[in-house]
Amino acid sequence: MKEYQRCTRCIMDNKSDLTIIFDENGVCNYCKDALNSGAKIYFPNKEGEIKVNELVVRLKKENSKRKYDCIMGLSGGLDSSYLAYLGSCWGLRILGIHIDDGFDTKISRNNIMKLCDKANIELITINPDRKQYNDLTRAFIMAEVPNIAIPQDNILFANLYKYARKTGVKHFLSGGNYALECILQKGNTHNAYDKVNIKNIHSKFGRYPIDNLELISDQQRFIDKYILKIESLRPLNYVNYNRERALKELSDFCDFEYYGNKHHENYLTKFIQIYWFFNKFGVDKRKSHLSSMIISNQMTREEAIQELEKPLYDEEEMNKLVNYILKKLDLDQNIFYRIMDRPGKQHNEYKISKFSKFLHTIKR
Numbered sequence: 389m390k391e392y393q394r395c396t397r398c399i400m401d402n403k404s405d406l407t408i409i410f411d412e413n414g415v416c417n418y419c420k421d422a423l424n425s426g427a428k429i430y431f432p433n434k435e436g437e438i439k440v441n442e443l444v445v446r447l448k449k450e451n452s453k454r455k456y457d458c459i460m461g462l463s464g465g466l467d468s469s470y471l472a473y474l475g476s477c478w479g480l481r482i483l484g485i486h487i488d489d490g491f492d493t494k495i496s497r498n499n500i501m502k503l504c505d506k507a508n509i510e511l512i513t514i515n516p517d518r519k520q521y522n523d524l525t526r527a528f529i530m531a532e533v534p535n536i537a538i539p540q541d542n543i544l545f546a547n548l549y550k551y552a553r554k555t556g557v558k559h560f561l562s563g564g565n566y567a568l569e570c571i572l573q574k575g576n577t578h579n580a581y582d583k584v585n586i587k588n589i590h591s592k593f594g595r596y597p598i599d600n601l602e603l604i605s606d607q608q609r610f611i612d613k614y615i616l617k618i619e620s621l622r623p624l625n626y627v628n629y630n631r632e633r634a635l636k637e638l639s640d641f642c643d644f645e646y647y648g649n650k651h652h653e654n655y656l657t658k659f660i661q662i663y664w665f666f667n668k669f670g671v672d673k674r675k676s677h678l679s680s681m682i683i684s685n686q687m688t689r690e691e692a693i694q695e696l697e698k699p700l701y702d703e704e705e706m707n708k709l710v711n712y713i714l715k716k717l718d719l720d721q722n723i724f725y726r727i728m729d730r731p732g733k734q735h736n737e738y739k740i741s742k743f744s745k746f747l748h749t750i751k752r
C-alpha cells in the first residue's frame with residue numbers, strides 16, 4: 389500500500405484516486421491539467437462577454453424559423469438553473485427538459501417551477517415508467533458498478549436528442565463548466581451512453597422488462613450529433629461563474645432555495661454521490677468539487693481542507709435516506725448491506741459497447 393499523499397496545490401489525493409500522479413513538488417496531474425486547459429476554455433472576462441454575444445446572435449439567427457433557440461436539461465441543480473437564468477437574460481428562447489424520476493426533492497421541484505415561470509422557459513417534464521426505472525437502477529446497484537446514475541443520465545440524454553429531432557433545434561446548452569468542475573475524477577465511472585452495458589446489467593439483475601424506458605445508444609448519439617449537426621455548448625465557461633454569487637442571483641431572481649450541496653437536488657443522486665461512491669469505492673466526491681473551486685479561485689486550499697474535515701454526512705439522516713431509497717427500489721436491506729461489504733466491480737466486468745469503446749479511444 390502506497391503512503392498517503394495529498395496534492396500541495398489542490399486537495400486531490402491517492403486515497404480517492406489510485407491513478408493520480410504527483411510531480412517533484414507534490415503537485416498533482418489533475419490541477420496541473422486543469423490550469424493548462426483553463427486558458428483555452430474558461431473566459432471569465434471581456435473576451436467571454438464577446439463570446440456570449442456572438443453565441444446569442446448565432447443561436448437566434450440559426451433558429452429564427454424555429455420555436456426555440458436551444459434545448460436544455462434542467463435538473464434543478466445550480467449549474468443548469470443558473471445557465472437557464474442567464475440564457476433567459478440573454479433573450480434566448482429555451483426549451484427545458486426535466487426528468488422527474490420520482491426522487492426529486494421538494495425544494496428542487498419548486499425551484500424548477502419558480503425558475504421556469506419567472507424566466508419564461510417552456511418546460512417539458514418527463515416521467516419515466518417508475519417500475520421499470522426503479523428496476524433498472526436496482527439492477528445497477530446489484531451489479532455493484534460505480535456509476536449507478538447511468539439510467540438517470542441516459543434517459544435525460546435520450547430525451548434531449550428526441551426533442552432536438554422533434555423541434556429541429558440543433559443546439560443544446562449544457563451546464564457543464566470549468567469553474568466548478570475543472571477537476572473531475574477519472575476512474576470509477578463509465579460512459580452514460582453505453583446502452584450495451586445498460587442492457588447487459590439489466591439482463592443479469594433486472595426483474596421486469598424495461599421496454600417503456602427511452603434509452604439512447606452511442607451509435608444513435610453519433611448519428612444525431614454528426615449527421616444532424618447537433619452542437620452542445622457550455623456558455624458557463626464564458627462568464628465569471630462563482631457559486632456563491634450564482635446562488636444569490638438566482639435567489640433574488642426567483643426565490644431559488646439552496647438544497648445543500650452539489651448534486652443534492654435529487655435523493656437518488658445524493659445517495660450516489662455521498663454514500664455509494666464513498667462507502668463502496670472509497671471515493672469522496674468533495675475532493676474534486678473543492679479542488680475545482682481552489683483552481684477557479686473561489687476558495688483557498690486551507691478552506692477546502694477545513695470543509696473536507698466536516699463529516700460527509702449525518703449518520704442518522706443517511707440511514708433514513710438509504711432506507712427511503714431501498715424501499716422505493718424494492719431492494720432488501722440484507723442484500724444491500726452485503727453488497728456494501730464487498731469491494732466494488734467495474735462496468736467492463738459486464739458487456740460494454742465496442743462502438744463506445746472505439747469512440748472513447750479516438751477521443752483520447
Ligand SMILES: [Zn+2]
Nearest residue numbers: 395398416419
Ligand atoms: Zn492538485
